[in-house]
Amino acid sequence: MPLTLTDTAAPSTSAALASPSRKRATLSRLLKEARIAFSEKGLAGARVDDIARAAGVTKQLVYHYFSSKEQLFASVLDESAQDVLADLLALELDHLPPVEALRVFLQHAIDQYRLDPALGSLAQESLRFHEHNTHPVERNRFVDLAPALVAQMERILQRGAASGEFRDGVDARMFYAACALLTTGGFTNHYTVSAVAGFDTTSAAGAAAWREFSVDFVLSTLLAGDRPPLKRPALTASADAPRGQNRHHEA
Secondary structure, eight states: OOOOTTOOOOTTSGGGGSOHHHHHHHHHHHHHHHHHHHHHHHHHHOOHHHHHHHHTSOHHHHHHHOSSHHHHHHHHHHHHHHHHHHHHHTOOOTTSOHHHHHHHHHHHHHHHHHHOTHHHHHHHHHHHHHHHOSSOOSOOHHHHHHHHHHHHHHHHHHHHHHHTSBOSSOOHHHHHHHHHHHHHHHHHTHHHHHHHHTSOTTSHHHHHHHHHHHHHHHHHHHBSSOOOOOOOOOOOTTOOOOTTSOOOOOO
16 A cells, blocks of 8 residues: 555654655645556556656655555556545435436446547556456555445436336446446547447547446436437537548448
8 A cells, every 4th residue: 555645754754754754745646647658557567667757756765655656556556546436425416307317327437438549558457467466455446436426426327217217227337337438449449449430439439428328328227218219429520430440331
């Protein structure tokens, strides 16, 4: 687990004498540069020397705060999860009609990935890290905050069922898990999704098309009455073909 700002380290190091504000600034720079490096090069390709140089610190100072590159990566994932989930939890949805509340929630979740391309790369690296890491991380903000997100989703589902707009008896945890996989899949599994869909889901036009279709798809599984037709979204002429493929005519 990474040292907190109140943890103590070997008193012989100059970092131990730094003020709390200086420590916070140093950690912030380290995590920022580490996030860039891991999202661009992956855990295996990123080098601690390069991260330290970009952050303006020594390699020794990096290891003062983090025992290994893996622990630094886990801290980057932890901070990203905190930011993403806290942002979703901050949405004010209880005053919106159930259908609109769900649409706003899902669109916002997708927009997080649209506006921050590093999230998709980090999510892919996170899967490999958690599957193969033999030393589970002690702190996981995604696990900590997920129940609050499920509760938020459950309130929307219950209001929709009570109003007759949503099907009754939908399990909030299973529904949210399915929503997360589908809506963000255009970014976290973009190669497969893009190859099947026929357009690059990470391009501006492709991301907009995936946003529209995936949200309508989720709603179509839930609505008790009229449902979206699930037609192929209109793509602009500038929509990119899937990576590694030539542009071709859409059927």
